[in-house]
Amino acid sequence: MKTPANPAPRVVVVGGGFAGMAATRALARSGARVTLVDRRNHHLFQPLLYQVATAALSPGDIAWPIRAMLRGQANVRVLLSRVVGVDMAAQCVKLEDDEIPFDHLVLATGARHAYFGRDEWEERAPGLKKILDATHIREKLLMAFERAEALDDPVATKRLLTFVVIGGGPTGVEMAGAIAELAQHTLARDFRIIDPASARVVLIQAGARLLETFPERLSENARRELVELGVEVRLGERVNALTDDGVQVGDEDIPSANVVWAAGVMASPAGKWLGAAVDRAGRVIVEPDLSVPGHPNVFVIGDTASAVRANGEPVPGIAPAAKQMGTHVGRTLAARIVGGREPGAFRYRHLGNLATIGRTAAVADFGWIKMTGHIAWVLWAIVHVFFLIGWRNRLVVALSWFWSYVTYGRGVRLVTAGEEVAREIETHGAHAGGRAA
Amino acid sequence: MKTPANPAPRVVVVGGGFAGMAATRALARSGARVTLVDRRNHHLFQPLLYQVATAALSPGDIAWPIRAMLRGQANVRVLLSRVVGVDMAAQCVKLEDDEIPFDHLVLATGARHAYFGRDEWEERAPGLKKILDATHIREKLLMAFERAEALDDPVATKRLLTFVVIGGGPTGVEMAGAIAELAQHTLARDFRIIDPASARVVLIQAGARLLETFPERLSENARRELVELGVEVRLGERVNALTDDGVQVGDEDIPSANVVWAAGVMASPAGKWLGAAVDRAGRVIVEPDLSVPGHPNVFVIGDTASAVRANGEPVPGIAPAAKQMGTHVGRTLAARIVGGREPGAFRYRHLGNLATIGRTAAVADFGWIKMTGHIAWVLWAIVHVFFLIGWRNRLVVALSWFWSYVTYGRGVRLVTAGEEVAREIETHGAHAGGRAA
Numbered sequence: 001m002k003t004p005a006n007p008a009p010r011v012v013v014v015g016g017g018f019a020g021m022a023a024t025r026a027l028a029r030s031g032a033r034v035t036l037v038d039r040r041n042h043h044l045f046q047p048l049l050y051q052v053a054t055a056a057l058s059p060g061d062i063a064w065p066i067r068a069m070l071r072g073q074a075n076v077r078v079l080l081s082r083v084v085g086v087d088m089a090a091q092c093v094k095l096e097d098d099e100i101p102f103d104h105l106v107l108a109t110g111a112r113h114a115y116f117g118r119d120e121w122e123e124r125a126p127g128l129k130k131i132l133d134a135t136h137i138r139e140k141l142l143m144a145f146e147r148a149e150a151l152d153d154p155v156a157t158k159r160l161l162t163f164v165v166i167g168g169g170p171t172g173v174e175m176a177g178a179i180a181e182l183a184q185h186t187l188a189r190d191f192r193i194i195d196p197a198s199a200r201v202v203l204i205q206a207g208a209r210l211l212e213t214f215p216e217r218l219s220e221n222a223r224r225e226l227v228e229l230g231v232e233v234r235l236g237e238r239v240n241a242l243t244d245d246g247v248q249v250g251d252e253d254i255p256s257a258n259v260v261w262a263a264g265v266m267a268s269p270a271g272k273w274l275g276a277a278v279d280r281a282g283r284v285i286v287e288p289d290l291s292v293p294g295h296p297n298v299f300v301i302g303d304t305a306s307a308v309r310a311n312g313e314p315v316p317g318i319a320p321a322a323k324q325m326g327t328h329v330g331r332t333l334a335a336r337i338v339g340g341r342e343p344g345a346f347r348y349r350h351l352g353n354l355a356t357i358g359r360t361a362a363v364a365d366f367g368w369i370k371m372t373g374h375i376a377w378v379l380w381a382i383v384h385v386f387f388l389i390g391w392r393n394r395l396v397v398a399l400s401w402f403w404s405y406v407t408y409g410r411g412v413r414l415v416t417a418g419e420e421v422a423r424e425i426e427t428h429g430a431h432a433g434g435r436a437a
Numbered sequence: 438m439k440t441p442a443n444p445a446p447r448v449v450v451v452g453g454g455f456a457g458m459a460a461t462r463a464l465a466r467s468g469a470r471v472t473l474v475d476r477r478n479h480h481l482f483q484p485l486l487y488q489v490a491t492a493a494l495s496p497g498d499i500a501w502p503i504r505a506m507l508r509g510q511a512n513v514r515v516l517l518s519r520v521v522g523v524d525m526a527a528q529c530v531k532l533e534d535d536e537i538p539f540d541h542l543v544l545a546t547g548a549r550h551a552y553f554g555r556d557e558w559e560e561r562a563p564g565l566k567k568i569l570d571a572t573h574i575r576e577k578l579l580m581a582f583e584r585a586e587a588l589d590d591p592v593a594t595k596r597l598l599t600f601v602v603i604g605g606g607p608t609g610v611e612m613a614g615a616i617a618e619l620a621q622h623t624l625a626r627d628f629r630i631i632d633p634a635s636a637r638v639v640l641i642q643a644g645a646r647l648l649e650t651f652p653e654r655l656s657e658n659a660r661r662e663l664v665e666l667g668v669e670v671r672l673g674e675r676v677n678a679l680t681d682d683g684v685q686v687g688d689e690d691i692p693s694a695n696v697v698w699a700a701g702v703m704a705s706p707a708g709k710w711l712g713a714a715v716d717r718a719g720r721v722i723v724e725p726d727l728s729v730p731g732h733p734n735v736f737v738i739g740d741t742a743s744a745v746r747a748n749g750e751p752v753p754g755i756a757p758a759a760k761q762m763g764t765h766v767g768r769t770l771a772a773r774i775v776g777g778r779e780p781g782a783f784r785y786r787h788l789g790n791l792a793t794i795g796r797t798a799a800v801a802d803f804g805w806i807k808m809t810g811h812i813a814w815v816l817w818a819i820v821h822v823f824f825l826i827g828w829r830n831r832l833v834v835a836l837s838w839f840w841s842y843v844t845y846g847r848g849v850r851l852v853t854a855g856e857e858v859a860r861e862i863e864t865h866g867a868h869a870g871g872r873a874a
Contacts, residue, residue, distance in 0.1 A: 041583060041852040058495035060849030067627040068850065077629045080583040080855060098587075131853045146478060146517040150535075190504040192514045392840040392848050396833050403829040411829050412497030413505070415478040416568050418517060 008033045009337050012093050012102040014083050014270075016043050016066040018322035019302030020108035026330020028073050030337045035100055037093065039082040041065055044131065045388055047319055048397070050171060052134035053260075054178035055142065055186075055410040059131045061396050064389040083109070086273040088295070104297045104333050107270040107284075108326065111303035111317065114266030114281065124242040125261040128171060136421075137260060141179065142413055143421045144257050145187060148194045159255035160425065161199040164247045166239055167263030168205025169212070170355040173222055175260055176203040177358035180229040185359075185408035202232045202256075204239060204249055206263070211363065213316060214353055218363040221372045225357040239263075257425040265317065267304045274298065279306040288345035290329050299332075301325035307346060315348045319387075324348060354380050359405065445470045446774050449530050449539040451520050451707075453480050453503040456739030456759035457545035463767020465510050467774045472537055474530065476519040478502055481568065482825055484756060485834070487608060489571035490697075491615035492579065492623075492847040496568045498833050501826040520546070523710040525732070541734045541770050544707040544721075545763065548740035548754065551703030551718065561679040562698040565608060573858075574697060578616065579850055580858045581694050582624060585631045596692035597862065598636040601684050603676055604700030605642025606649070607792040610659055612697055613640040614795035617666040622796075622845035639669045639693075641676060641686055643700070648800065650753060651790055655800040658809045662794040676700075694862040702754065704741045711735065716743040725782035727766050736769075738762035744783060752785045756824075761785060791817045796842065 009032050013020045016038035024036050042063040051057040067078040085094040092101040113127030126133055126140075141163070148160040161183070165176045183199035190196070203210075203226065209219040210226075210233065223233050234249065241248040246256035264281075271278035276292050277285045283306035284292060290305060292298045302322035307315040315321050328346045335342045352366035354376070362376035371379065381401060388394050400411055415421065446469050450457045453475035461473050479500040488494040504515040522531040529538040550564025563570055563577075578600070585597040598620070602613045620636035627633070640647075640663065646656040647663075647670065660670050671686065678685040683693035701718075708715035713729050714722045720743035721729060727742060729735045739759035744752040752758050765783045772779045789803035791813075799813035808816065818838060825831050837848055852858065 040855060041579065041850070058497040058849075059853070060495040060851055063851055065627070065850040068846075071626050078627075079587055080580075080852070081587055082856065131851065135853075142478065143517075150516055150518055189508050190502070190515075390846075390848075392837065392846065395836055396848075399832055399836070400829065409505070409827075409829070411827075411833075412495075413478070413502040414497055414500055414568065415517070416496070416572075418477060419519065 009103040010035070010101060011104045011106065011333060012037065012100050013106045013108065014038075014093060015108035015110060015302070015304075016040070016078075017046070017108060017110050017302060018319045019326040020106065021066070021069065022323045022326025023106050023108065023299075023301065023330040023333075024070060024076055024326075025073070026327045027334055028075070030075075030330075030334035032075060032104070032333065032337050034073075034076045035079055035102075036066065036070065036076055037079045037081055037083055037095070037100070038066055039080070040130070041067070041080050042131075043069060043389065046129070048384060048388075049128055049131075049134050050174045050178060052131065052412070053128055053137040053141070053175065054182055055138050055413045056178070056404055057397060057400055058412050059135060061393055061400070062388070063131060064393065069389060083273075088274065088298075102297075104336075105299070106326075106329055106333075107273075107298070107300045107304055108302045108322070109268035109270050109304050111265040111267045111281075111283075113261050114264040115261070116264065118242075121242045121261070125166060125259040127261040128175070129265075138412075139415050139417060139421045140258055140425055141182065142415050143418060144425055145183075145191065145194065145196055145199075146415070146418070147257075147422055147425065149191050152193050157194055159246065160257045161194070161196070162202065162246070162254060162256040162258070163199060164202045164204065164254060164256045164259045166204050166247075166259065166261050168203060168207065168210040168233075168235070169262060170353075172203060172205070172260075172262035173210055173226065173355055173357060175262060176201055176231045176233075177226055177229055177356065180226075180231050181358050181408070182410060184230060186410045186413075200232065201230065202234060202254060204234050204237055204247075206236070206238050208236050210235070211353075211355055214355070214363060214365050215370060218365055218370060218372065222355065222357050222363050225361045225373075229358050265303065270300055270304045274300075276300075281306070289332060289342070290325055290346050299329045301329055307348070309348050309350075316350075318353070320351050321348055354383065356380050359408070446540040447472070447538060448541045448543065448770060449474065449537050450543045450545065451475075451530060452545035452547060452739070452741075453477070453515075454483070454545060454547050454739060454759065455756045456763040457543065458503070458506065459760045459763025460543050460545065460736075460738065460767040460770075461507060461513055461763075462510070463764045464771055465512070467512075467767075467771035469512060469541070469770065469774050471510075471513045472516055473503065473507065473513055474516045474518055474520055474532070474537070475503055476517070477567070478504070478517050479568075480506060480826065483566070485821060485825075486565055486568075486571050487611045487615060489568065489849070490565055490574040490578070490612065491619055492575055492850045493615070493841055494834060494837055495849050496572060498830055498837070499825070500568060501830065506826060520710075523735075525711065525735075539734075541773075542736070543763075543766055543770075544710075544735070544737045544741060545739045545759070546705035546707050546741050548702040548704045548718075548720075550698050551701040552698070553701065555679075558679045558698070562603060562696040564698040565612070566702075575849075576852050576854060576858045577695050577862055578619065579852050580855060581862055582620075582628065582631065582633055582636075583852070583855070584694075584859055584862065586628050589630050594631055596683065597694045598631070598633070599639065599683070599691060599693040599695070600636060601639045601641065601691060601693045601696045603641050603684075603696065603698050605640060605644065605647040605670075605672070606699060607790075609640060609642070609697075609699035610647055610663065611793055612699060613638055613668045613670075614663055614666055614793065617663075617668050618795050618845070619847060621667060623847045623850075637669065638667065639671060639691060641671050641674055641684075643673070643675050645673050647672070648790075648792055651792070651800060651802050652807060655802055655807060655809065659792065659794050659800050662798045662810075666795050702740065707737055707741045711737075713737075718743070726769060726779070727762055727783050736766045738766055744785070746785050753787075755790070757788050758785055791820065793817050796845070
């Protein structure tokens with residue numbers, strides 16, 4: 001779509017996550033014509049995605065249409081399309097069947113799970129980045145109990161009811177805790193042949209402790225809380241192979257029908273599109289103002305950027321950092337366009353780290369204060385409800401949590417593509433066509 | 438799964454819908470060993486499925502795990518499996534890889550959309566019976582607006598924004614009203630290139646009036662309300678063909694990317710399994726006590742049964758009728774097992790008919806009183822919330838409706854399989870593999 005020459009500068013933002021939305025919003029009164037491109041129609045509140053995977057929330061509770069969020073911002077056009085590259089010479093973004101010229105470009109395309117060169121592991125150990133990942137994991141988890149009940153065979157049951165989570169960061173810790181609770185409480189009285197509480201949940205962490213970005217004391221607290229929930233926490237161990245049967249850890253084979261990957265992420269291919277220098281995780285190494293070296297009108301932000309704090313530490317890949325980067329770049333461009341003073345170097349303000357362990361415990365690190373247990377969980381819940389989009393979602397999520405808290409229930413135990421998922425967990429690998437939710 | 442001889446009679450119930458659940462519950466204190474088989478893990482509140490298809494509710498809000506519902510009933514085993522037939526000689530139900538012997542059998546396997554011998558229409562005009570149908574229709578509806586915005590081509594836009602609903606019963610009326618509101622209110626301010634309010638919604642009814650099971654006055658009221666919402670209601674017209682481009686009605690071609698089927702249902706193949714006589718809609722013609730002629734220990738209930746009221750009229754295919762049949766058969770079997778007096782012939786008690794038209798109007802017919810407009814809508818909403826399973830779902834649905842009522846919003850505007858759905862609405866036919874939600 002060629003646009004005729006026009007004095008209002010054209011800003012293209014790719015990605016409607018935390019970073020891209022913040023950048024777009026900061027451009028509200030800039031006079032720029034903004035086009036926000038995303039291959040999905042919704043902004044996703046990724047920190048709660050594990051709750052969709054473990055049947056506590058519905059996808060709709062943590063996703064919001066990007067165009068509804070930007071409805072009131074008249075200078076923004078939202079486009080649902082897939083970006084396939086950037087033509088730096090022509091200064092345009094290439095879509096599958098079209099292109100969008102830009103004067104300024106903001107890439108906020110996020111990250112995917114990384115399998116460290118073992119891409120074939122993906123179909124055996126799905127990761128958790130988008131809604132279809134979460135609903136697929138949910139179907140597999142629930143279907144494992146169903147198949148065990150139907151088959152009534154001790155060996156099959158043992159494998160079906162062994163859940164392995166690979167990676168001891170916040171997502172891995174949260175998944176392991178939620179699966180343990182699902183098995184021990186939510187499903188406890190629902191079966192006649194199998195005992196769901198006999199399920200084995202194994203959390204494998206290559207590093208020496210869980211939650212490596214947290215202080216050691218909180219890592220140890222998280223480990224203890226998980227063990228109390230019945231999770232087998234294995235530190236300093238490494239996955240050697242994923243087989244049809246399960247996971248090989250060191251020399252040990254763990255038969256398992258459900259392996260979840262939470263061990264690492266790789267940035268989107270924005271670096272390749274730009275021909276820019278990237279770090280080991282594929283993130284574009286950016287200038288202090290988050291622009292790409294040699295291209296002052298092109299910015300990379302969020303999980304796709306490798307930015308450094310004033311103290312030399314990397315800016316972490318968490319939602320508040322993405323939002324701050326987005327706002328920074330939006331303000332920089334707004335100043336450039338209206339002729340104001342640009343804010344200059346990006347300065348990350350660390351607000352803290354939070355992770356939950358099951359239904360009632362969490363760890364929180366705000367630097368000046370560290371919290372654990374129930375109070376940290378309440379804080380976690382308040383923060384997460386507050387940052388959801390729209391009061392409908394806030395109320396529904398708060399209500400669902402309150403209900404789960406009182407009843408141990410999980411309201412969204414849906415299996416919609418049962419037969420395909422059954423084939424998948426029994427034979428492993430080879431995804432059936434119909435992922436569903 | 439062969440079960441050793443045992444004095445407690447074995448009842449197999451196939452289907453966890455309204456009828457099957459009611460039968461199972463009525464057997465609670467019968468002493469029977471009940472096995473409930475369903476190919477899905479959830480009981481679905483089908484009357485609200487159109488609200489999932491039109492982005493107002495999440496699938497999890499209107500579905501509930503069958504085993505959680507029957508958790509407290511110790512004599513019931515729930516099995517997620519697909520029934521492929523019944524061996525009447527051996528008195529067992531055949532699963533894909535197993536069989537279940539029974540002393541008494543209750544078939545409550547429901548109905549599917551029927552295309553009157555034009556099965557190839559299904560992929561061009563999906564119907565609305567299960568969750569994947571609803572989320573698929575939802576993605577197609579939302580994606581039509583997205584593609585129109587992206588393509589910016591008047592001819593394509595006209596086709597993409599023409600929505601045709603075939604069938605003027607309650608589902609058709611409710612779908613047409615909801616699509617019109619989605620276009621005119623929910624999406625009104627979200628696009629920059631297209632005007633969603635210019636969407637054309639056509640409701641095609643072969644019969645002379647809408648809602649043929651309602652009194653004429655209410656049919657006319659529903660038609661008027663739909664016209665007020667901007668729906669083009671076409672009575673006494675017949676669809677001749679579904680083409681790659683759209684719908685042929687009489688001699689007229691209506692280009693449309695979104696055709697929804699609500700024109701008829703066909704019972705599940707239970708009749709074939711039994712070798713029993715069926716009516717034109719494939720429903721098994723049952724005895725007054727709902728048993729199958731010649732097989733006093735086999736019952737067919739719900740949408741799979743062709744039962745007749747005392748006044749000679751057929752028992753309607755609605756939720757209250759299914760529940761009443763289930764309870765009747767459950768009580769009959771319980772009496773038979775404990776040696777009490779069997780209730781005999783089934784007597785259907787008609788409670789009334791309800792249908793909504795959009796956000797604030799409905800028609801209600803209770804025989805002695807007929808209601809229209811806002812008051813009927815309030816009644817409809819109360820009845821539907823009341824009959825949902827569990828207070829979490831009741832609260833979430835009530836909250837979502839209240840929120841929609843105030844804001845015109847629809848909280849679940851999710852497109853998760855965008856590219857596949859885009860291909861489908863642009864080329865029609867040939868379902869992409871990944872239906873999603």
